[in-house]
Amino acid sequence: MTFPVPILSVDELLDACANPWGLDAYSPLTGHPCLLLDLSRPVPMERTDEAVRALLGMPCPTLGFGASPSAAQPDGIVAALDVVLESPDELPGLLRNIQANPLAAATLAHVLRHNSHAGIEDGLLAESLAYATLQGSQEFRRFLAGRPAPLLDRDEHPLLTERQGDILHITLNRPAKRNAYSAGMRDALYETLRWLEADDTLARAEIRGAGSCFCTGGDLDEFGLATDPAQAHLVRMSRPVGLLISRLAQRIECHVHRACIGSGIELPAFAGRVTATADTFFQLPEVAMGLIPGAGGTVGILRRIGRQRMAYWVLSGRRIKATTALEWGLIDAIV
Structure with missing residues (x-):
């Protein structure tokens, strides 16, 4: 060889x-x-x-x-x-x-080395700055050039919430787009988690996805719309969904099914408990796009599975089954 x-x-x-x-x-x-x-x-x-x-x-x-x-x-x-x-x-x-994509691969290695010794907030800051850097890279521009023209739509209700007693049910609600994580969904989820944080009469929140899968990651039709990487960084730091989930971890459960790609596993990884159906698969494909995980994965997933395993997983781009995810500690149970 x-x-x-x-x-x-x-x-x-x-x-x-x-x-x-x-x-x-x-x-x-x-x-x-x-x-x-x-x-x-x-x-x-x-x-x-x-x-x-x-x-x-x-x-x-x-x-x-x-x-x-x-x-x-x-x-x-x-x-x-x-x-x-x-x-x-x-x-x-x-x-x-x-x-x-050597620039993205190298940046991933740097961020994971840093975040393996950093606190959650410092890790999220490092990830966002690195992500912003790569948003201006030739590798990411090459990925965007190979994409079809975006088909933008406005969801009236990208997130559904329902209170039953002291439990808050949160549902990602873009089933026609396989619950792709859009800016609108992010903002709605952030505001909902702020509500949970402020309301001590709520014991916990349970997060699920509507339709055929939990979440296929960032909405690719929105990729490249942020033309100012510095502004995009500040948006991420102003709407730190992963940080909120980490602070509320003992009050949040995520129940995932089928496809969990990119942010579709980055955000659940911060929760105190993550369950998956047996047919669930997980993937972090960002390096192939000239990026690194940018929804908190280099912090939350890193803490669950370790630096070397995460680096291998992201650099390989492979899909893993629920059984492997359970073995690694990425999820807590198969249901």
Whole structure:
């Protein structure tokens, strides 16, 4: 199996670290869009600190592979990588996606590294700023150029609410568009959650989706409408739905079904309890659009499944089943 990116052993990584210019080629701007590390050969513990610092500071994603990597290498090196695979079999797909959108892939790695040590508010700020940066990128413009002309419509009721006793039922209500998360739905959900926050006579809220699926993510017909990335960032920070859900987590349950794509799982991940039907699938396809998850996923999902698993999932673009989501901790039960 051959790869378009050189594969380094840990010893070779350490040798490169000893050279001030040894790793300069590992950047989307200067050569290799990612760094591949073979973890199959152990190294002495005393030689790891420099490698860890180098990996955590790389401007590109770092991927490691090898038989039982956690046993073969000290935790520091393995933990510093963005993605760890047991074998190289999945590398071709990951490399294709990274090479197709190297700026988005690198930005994802940077944000996840930062957010793995950040609080929720700081993490959401970092995510929004990074997302705004990518909204002005060539990769995102290329994605938009391949899209058909948007078909905009105005929903009278993108969100339905009903109070039954001390339970607030919230329903995403754009079934004709598979509950695509629009600006109107976001604003309505934000205001509803503010109501929940202020009303202590409500014990909890239950969020569901109308129609054939829970939510297919951001409304693609609205992508590109925000021509000022700085303004778009301020809009996200002014309507922080994910932050509100996190603050109210113990009072919010999400019951999802079928497609949960992008924000359709990013927002539920903040809830205290998430259940899914057995036929549900989950996907984070943003890197293929030249973006990163932008509805709080690099915070909420990260806290549920961990940095390396999330980086792998987003960079692979793969769909996962409900059983896998339960195994990962992305959801709490299959119903």
